[in-house]
Amino acid sequence: MKVTELSSFLRPLKGSDMDVVREMERYGIIGQSESIIDSFLKLKKASKSEANILIEGESGTGKELFASSAHMLSRRADKQIVKISCAEIPETLLESELFGYEKGAFTGAEKRKIGKFELANNGTIFLDEIGEISLNLQAKLLRVIENKTISRVGGLESIPVDVRIISATNRNLWNEVRKGKFREDLYYRLNVVYLRLPPLRERKEDIPLLTRHFIDIYSSKEEKVIEEIGDDVLDLFYSIEWNGNVRQLENVIHHAIIMSEDKKILLRDLPENVFYMISKSNILESEGYIRKDTLVITETKIEEIEKAQIISALEKAHWKISEAAKLLGVHRNTLRQKMKRFNINK
Secondary structure (H helix, E strand, C coil): CEHHHHHHHCCCCCHHHHHHHHHHHHCCCCCCCHHHHHHHHHHHHHHCCCCCEEEECCCCCCHHHHHHHHHHCCCCCCCCEEEEECCCCCHHHHHHHHHCECCCCCCCCCCCECCHHHHCCCCEEEEECHHHCCHHHHHHHHHHHHHCEECCECCCCCEECCCEEEEEECCCHHHHHHCCCCCHHHHHHHCCEEEECCCHHHCHHHHHHHHHHHHHHHHHHCCCCCCEECHHHHHHHHHECCCCHHHHHHHHHHHHHHHCECCEECHHHCCHHHHHCECCCCCCCCCCCCCCCCCCCCHHHHHHHHHHHHHHHHHHCCCCHHHHHHHHCCCHHHHHHHHHHCCCCC
């Protein structure tokens, strides 16, 4: 299949949806599924406000990308967005990173340091993995939100700050509240506007668009020309659960481009671990396709299994293409192509 033909798998869009998709692309958000469009439209509404935003989503769903978009769409776009990952900084250092410290506040504090909140004054601060901060630091963050002031570690001065907070987590933060691991009062302060980003397995119709996007990016970076992608590769992409979401798909395509030859991406170019991530309900899962002790790819065997399972799904769906495609976990256009290849007719 030509890379340019990937667009044939996309659903027809109305004028308004097409405008949204183009606007999303300007902010680096790729997709045209209803779930991702709804998420972006909700983000646009929230961005017009000064309210804090909480973004929940699995790793790799694009939380930082949406946070950056919210800032760029807001009235604070001409100011700075300051980002910090609360999971990457030890608890003992996180407070001084957020609020800064005065000279002599602790051993090694040889001069004053400005914290992230001061740097973000009049702009936006993005607190990634907010669920990782301790209860003690949560209490201090709550006071900052309520009083709109910060105090540097080791300092007595209250410094006014005007900061819009966008926080993100890959946890269910309300569950953390119920477990006593996150303050309920802070939860409501951060969660004025709530946004859940769908995982890739809930928006698989975006896979062709994302695939083409990443091929464009990494073929340029690797200085290679990629003109074709195997039909079975795209089928496999529909079959995977993508626990690492869009970031995982991006890495798989980058790997494939590095390994590719003759301007094509084939099954053999994919990282081996991909073949162990196939959904149990999909047509590509079989003993002839994957063995636990070693990776075995037999094209003839795959085709025999696929044809039999396609016919079975069509019969269960009373030969309705869309219903059969859902049973198989593939796009209806993929199913039509397979039916044509295997000469399957009712």
